[in-house]
Amino acid sequence: MTTNIAITDDHEMVLRGIETMLNTTAEIKVTATYTNAKETIEGLKNNQPDVLLLDINLPDINGIDLSKQLLKSHKDLKIIALTNFDDITYVKRMFKNGIHGYLLKNADKLELVTALKTVLSGELYIQKSINARLLNHTKTMPFDNGLNIKLTRREHDVLIAISEELTTQQISEKLFISPKTVETHRMNIMSKLGAKNSVGIVKIAIEKELI
Numbered sequence: 001m002t003t004n005i006a007i008t009d010d011h012e013m014v015l016r017g018i019e020t021m022l023n024t025t026a027e028i029k030v031t032a033t034y035t036n037a038k039e040t041i042e043g044l045k046n047n048q049p050d051v052l053l054l055d056i057n058l059p060d061i062n063g064i065d066l067s068k069q070l071l072k073s074h075k076d077l078k079i080i081a082l083t084n085f086d087d088i089t090y091v092k093r094m095f096k097n098g099i100h101g102y103l104l105k106n107a108d109k110l111e112l113v114t115a116l117k118t119v120l121s122g123e124l125y126i127q128k129s130i131n132a133r134l135l136n137h138t139k140t141m142p143f144d145n146g147l148n149i150k151l152t153r154r155e156h157d158v159l160i161a162i163s164e165e166l167t168t169q170q171i172s173e174k175l176f177i178s179p180k181t182v183e184t185h186r187m188n189i190m191s192k193l194g195a196k197n198s199v200g201i202v203k204i205a206i207e208k209e210l211i
Contacts, residue, residue, distance in 0.1 A: 003116060006032040006049035008040045008066075009082070010059050014105070018053065018082070021109050028116065037061035044074060051116055054099075056083040056090060064090065068097040078119045082107075088133055091126075095206040101125035123199050131163070134211060149192055149208055156210075158185040163202050163211050 005022055007030060009015050019030045032047045034040040037060045040052070052070070056063035067079050080101035081094050091102055100119040103112065104127055111127065118125040126134065151159065154175070161171040168186075172179045190196070193204040205211045 001027065003028050003051065003120065004031045004049040005029065005051050005053065005116070006034065006040075006043070006047065007053045007082075008034040008037070008058065008063075009053075009055040010035050010057070011055075014055075018112075022112070025109070025113055028113070035059075037063075037066045040066065040070070044070065044077070048074065048077070050120060051078045051080060053080050053082045056081060056085050056094070064093050064097060067094060067099050071098045080115055080119060080125065082112075086130060086133065091130055091134060092206060092209065095124075095203065102130055103127050104130065124203055134163075134206075149210065151189065151192065151210070155185050155189050155192075158182060159189055159201065159205060159210065162186065162189075162198050163205065 005028060007015055007018055009018075012035070015033045015035070019033060022028050022030050031049055032043050034043055037058050040054075044052075054063050054067060058066065061069075063081060063083070067081070070077060071079065078101075079099040080103060081099055082103050082105060083090075084105050086104055094102060101115045101124065103115055103125070107115070107127060115125040115127075154177075157175055158171060161174060166174065168179050168182050171177075171182045175182070186198075186201075189201055193201055193208070195201045195204050202211070
């Protein structure tokens with residue numbers, strides 16, 4: 001089954017480079033490229049890709065606002081930010097708007113394809129360097145960040161470990177608690193956040209600025 005990809009970037013060389021790279025990958029086809037937000041909005045009315053690779057810095061509407069607008073009108077669309085901006089503020093704002101992945105333009109072909117497969121499977125994808133900065137930023141924040149969601153110290157530790165994609169056993173070994181206790185904390189976190197699974201935990205935690 002072919003995965004259809006659209007790309008929005010205001011730099012022609014970037015567009016052609018990504019297009020060429022992806023079109024040489026089996027089962028992936030670039031069906032459209034756009035250079036600004038207006039073209040993207042109009043183009044997606046007739047061409048519905050599986051994934052949109054979206055730059056943040058566009059000449060008319062920034063990618064942050066555009067992603068929010070597009071996801072309201074295209075419920076099944078997966079959006080991956082592909083940008084030079086690594087500021088945590090941009091990352092959080094994009095995920096708050098509902099995007100599914102965040103990559104820097106220095107990502108290689110393997111990571112780009114991995115990101116595409118990950119978001120299509122229903123999971124979030126955050127480039128490791130971005131995730132590391134996000135987690136480092138989290139360690140300086142209070143547990144509830146002034147919100148009504150109250151996590152205990154241990155629940156916060158487990159939340160961080162979940163966002164690092166550690167397994168229950170790995171979390172158990174890292175925090176020196178039993179796997180059963182890890183699962184108890186996970187269930188408590190899910191309940192407090194209203195999440196259904198670990199992917200939901202990370203997504204809601206970003207939206208609520210808990211990480």
